[in-house]
Amino acid sequence: MSKEKRLQEARAVLIDLGLPKAQQNERTALCLLALLNLTPKKKWGQAASPRIGITPIMDWAKEHYNKDYAPNTRETFRRQSMHQFVQAGVALYNPDKPDRPVNSPHAAYQIAPEVLAVLRTYKTKKYRQQLAEHLSVHKTLAKMYARQREVAMVPLKLRDGLEIALSAGDHSLLIKAIVEEFGPRFIAGGKLVYVGDTGNKYGYFDVNLLSSVGVVLDNRGKLPDVVLYSAEKNWLFLIESVTSHGPVDAKRHTELEQLFGTCTSGRVYVSAFPNRKLFMTYMDRIAWETEVWMADEPTHMIHFNGPRFLGPYSTG
Numbered sequence: 440m441s442k443e444k445r446l447q448e449a450r451a452v453l454i455d456l457g458l459p460k461a462q463q464n465e466r467t468a469l470c471l472l473a474l475l476n477l478t479p480k481k482k483w484g485q486a487a488s489p490r491i492g493i494t495p496i497m498d499w500a501k502e503h504y505n506k507d508y509a510p511n512t513r514e515t516f517r518r519q520s521m522h523q524f525v526q527a528g529v530a531l532y533n534p535d536k537p538d539r540p541v542n543s544p545h546a547a548y549q550i551a552p553e554v555l556a557v558l559r560t561y562k563t564k565k566y567r568q569q570l571a572e573h574l575s576v577h578k579t580l581a582k583m584y585a586r587q588r589e590v591a592m593v594p595l596k597l598r599d600g601l602e603i604a605l606s607a608g609d610h611s612l613l614i615k616a617i618v619e620e621f622g623p624r625f626i627a628g629g630k631l632v633y634v635g636d637t638g639n640k641y642g643y644f645d646v647n648l649l650s651s652v653g654v655v656l657d658n659r660g661k662l663p664d665v666v667l668y669s670a671e672k673n674w675l676f677l678i679e680s681v682t683s684h685g686p687v688d689a690k691r692h693t694e695l696e697q698l699f700g701t702c703t704s705g706r707v708y709v710s711a712f713p714n715r716k717l718f719m720t721y722m723d724r725i726a727w728e729t730e731v732w733m734a735d736e737p738t739h740m741i742h743f744n745g746p747r748f749l750g751p752y753s754t755g
């Protein structure tokens with residue numbers, strides 16, 4: 440058995456065991472093989488269950504598979520491979536002494552007995568049945584992570600009781616604020632046309648509503664993060680959620696003008712920020728004839744619109 444062929448087999452096993460894509464790699468495959476002490480010359484039926492630490496795993500990979508990792512990748516092995524093995528029930532952590540301190544130099548891992556029994560049947564007729572029986576009583580880590588992502592998603596309430604979920608993160612939280620806070624305050628009776636999702640970029644899209652104002656698009660990736668429509672004023676609000684990407688600067692303004700060039704509605708460009716501090720870092724880039732809104736001061740807007748809104752305010 441060649442070293443590369445055995446590594447390919449180990450990666451296939453990782454997929455079978457339900458490890459997430461981030462762990463379906465050579466590093467984690469080497470960790471699995473080290474846990475089994477499965478050198479290239481051994482068969483899967485000869486898999487063992489030694490207790491082994493992170494540095495010994497790296498040394499073992501170098502000795503038996505000629506894979507030499509730098510010493511400073513030790514934490515990567517621990518946090519991005521072994522941690523997931525323990526979470527998935529593939530490996531046990533300090534099975535000989537569970538109360539061993541976390542920073543102990545004697546910390547060790549060992550393949551879980553039930554997983555060892557399954558993997559010893561790999562490449563035999565019994566493997567698929569053994570694997571299915573094992574997975575029927577052990578949730579795969581990929582499913583656990585998917586459930587965690589689902590729980591962590593940001594709920595977004597739309598009109599008429601409809602609710603969608605956006606991927607977790609600051610960007611989605613700001614999108615939520617735009618739809619639920621900015622919209623009702625500044626666009627009475629406004630309708631949601633589009634909201635992007637950091638996970639798949641297609642959180643919600645009312646294609647028919649957009650086409651009713653003369654815009655037909657075949658590339659949603661160029662849309663701003665949120666698009667709202669005011670039927671009362673026949674205005675289309677094109678809003679960028681600024682957390683990691685930029686605001687409506689001169690370049691983006693030109694792009695959107697071209698993208699919505701056939702629009703029969705008036706267009707309002709808005710850069711939305713979570714707070715004034717982040718706004719200040721982008722202030723010199725904001726395009727003229729656009730608006731700025733900040734989620735932590737939701738009742739006010741900043742107008743980059745010249746004299747249009749010039750005039751006194753009543754203090755009474």
